[in-house]
Amino acid sequence: MVLNSRAGGLWLFGLLACLSGSSALGDQPTGDNIVLFNGRDLSGWHGMESMDPRELLALSDEERAKLEQQFADDLHQHWRVEQGVIVNDGRGPYLTTNEDYDDYELWIDFQIRPKGDSGIYLRATPQVQIWDFTEAAGYWKLGADKGSGGLWNNSPDSPGRDPAQRADNPVGQWNRFRIRQVGEQTSVWLNDQLVVDRARMENYWDRDLPIARRGPIQLQTHGGETRWRNIAIRAIPPTEANTLLRAEEPDDVLVLFDGRSLESWSGAVDSYHVRDGALMCRAGTGGNLYTEDVYDDFIARLEFKLPPAGNNGLAIRYPGDGNAAYQGMCELQVLDSEHPKYASLDPRQYHGSAYGMVAAARGYLRPTGQWNYQQVTVTGSRVKVELNGFTILDADLSQVTDFMGDTPHPGKDRKQGHFGFAGHGDPVAFRGITIEPLTAP
Numbered sequence: 001m002v003l004n005s006r007a008g009g010l011w012l013f014g015l016l017a018c019l020s021g022s023s024a025l026g027d028q029p030t031g032d033n034i035v036l037f038n039g040r041d042l043s044g045w046h047g048m049e050s051m052d053p054r055e056l057l058a059l060s061d062e063e064r065a066k067l068e069q070q071f072a073d074d075l076h077q078h079w080r081v082e083q084g085v086i087v088n089d090g091r092g093p094y095l096t097t098n099e100d101y102d103d104y105e106l107w108i109d110f111q112i113r114p115k116g117d118s119g120i121y122l123r124a125t126p127q128v129q130i131w132d133f134t135e136a137a138g139y140w141k142l143g144a145d146k147g148s149g150g151l152w153n154n155s156p157d158s159p160g161r162d163p164a165q166r167a168d169n170p171v172g173q174w175n176r177f178r179i180r181q182v183g184e185q186t187s188v189w190l191n192d193q194l195v196v197d198r199a200r201m202e203n204y205w206d207r208d209l210p211i212a213r214r215g216p217i218q219l220q221t222h223g224g225e226t227r228w229r230n231i232a233i234r235a236i237p238p239t240e241a242n243t244l245l246r247a248e249e250p251d252d253v254l255v256l257f258d259g260r261s262l263e264s265w266s267g268a269v270d271s272y273h274v275r276d277g278a279l280m281c282r283a284g285t286g287g288n289l290y291t292e293d294v295y296d297d298f299i300a301r302l303e304f305k306l307p308p309a310g311n312n313g314l315a316i317r318y319p320g321d322g323n324a325a326y327q328g329m330c331e332l333q334v335l336d337s338e339h340p341k342y343a344s345l346d347p348r349q350y351h352g353s354a355y356g357m358v359a360a361a362r363g364y365l366r367p368t369g370q371w372n373y374q375q376v377t378v379t380g381s382r383v384k385v386e387l388n389g390f391t392i393l394d395a396d397l398s399q400v401t402d403f404m405g406d407t408p409h410p411g412k413d414r415k416q417g418h419f420g421f422a423g424h425g426d427p428v429a430f431r432g433i434t435i436e437p438l439t440a441p
Helices: 053-057 061-078 238-245
Strands: 033-035 045-048 079-082 085-088 094-097 104-112 117-122 125-131 175-182 185-190 193-200 217-219 226-235 265-267 272-275 278-281 286-291 298-305 311-318 330-335 371-379 382-387 390-396 418-424 429-437
Touching (some): 045 061, 061 079, 104 117, 104 125, 117 175, 217 226, 278 418, 311 371, 330 382
Antiparallel strands (some): 033 226, 079 085, 085 226, 094 217, 104 175, 117 125, 117 217, 175 185, 185 193, 265 286, 272 278, 278 429, 286 418, 298 371, 298 429, 311 418, 371 382, 382 390
């Protein structure tokens, strides 16, 4: 567990080739798995103190090199490989992968001693909890009676903080984790039992931001001997990640685009066309394309693909005329935010932002040309945007009083309107467009 600033990781190392494992890895699917522990030595790993990764990146090259050497010296005093097993004496730096990961499945075996307490950090973020669940260990007041596998550093009573069931084997026996992380959505199986189901892992370092899009895996040191073996990881490609993120979508959602025609759409119909099953704005054109029906509260889900410097927007509660960003409740930006063309924008103009009103967190778009998945939840005056599994915006627009350019947004308090797209001349593509009304349309 983490009771103070004990988490962090080194994000600046490249990929080292990993060799075959010391034994069969059991319950993982076959395919493009990378074995992270070769059974002989700690190749592919380094030591890292628990720290906010942003602090590490802020160091000078000289300061960073000195710190890395210190951790390298400490690592070999407290970590060793013994008969195909990684052993930590409970002290020293965290064992940290040289490689960073975004979406993945991780498999790892662990073994603790009585009163053991440890954890696994995902993208340098605490943590999947490991501890002695017996009353004699003295951790029940912290929740250890519920068992291992919970996201212990999430806020109290938040989903996933405590495991759904206790699935630990007796202390001293081997346990096996399967951990899947897509965006910030985290699922944990302990000894084949699902103990955390698609819970949001909070950012311990700054709870107002999502966790990092990429980061290392870290094995915690926390005072007691811990043993590890059979460690492997599988990257989850974007197409699979999008499918997993849509898994909770109900079967009876309204399909707004059938992949073949613009039937049931109004407005700038001539500025859009269907190409390879996707709805695409014609290059050099624009305007607002919107649903014939109106909605008040809803969840909209879709995939989109940006060309370089691509610009579009989601029209939320649009009245059917005027500028969606001002006459509608808002326009949620769809933008290739990291393109040099947009280096000097107001923060409230980047992808996912409620245009001109509230800035979204940046850095969660996939590389240009890949399909992104986005979910937008509108309830009352609140708008929530989840991009590729990360919550990048969660704002109550009724509380906004500071507007970009001091230009008011008269439509921000609209109670209902159309859903649609605000084209700005770029061939941005959309597909899988559905809407789930939360109240009757």
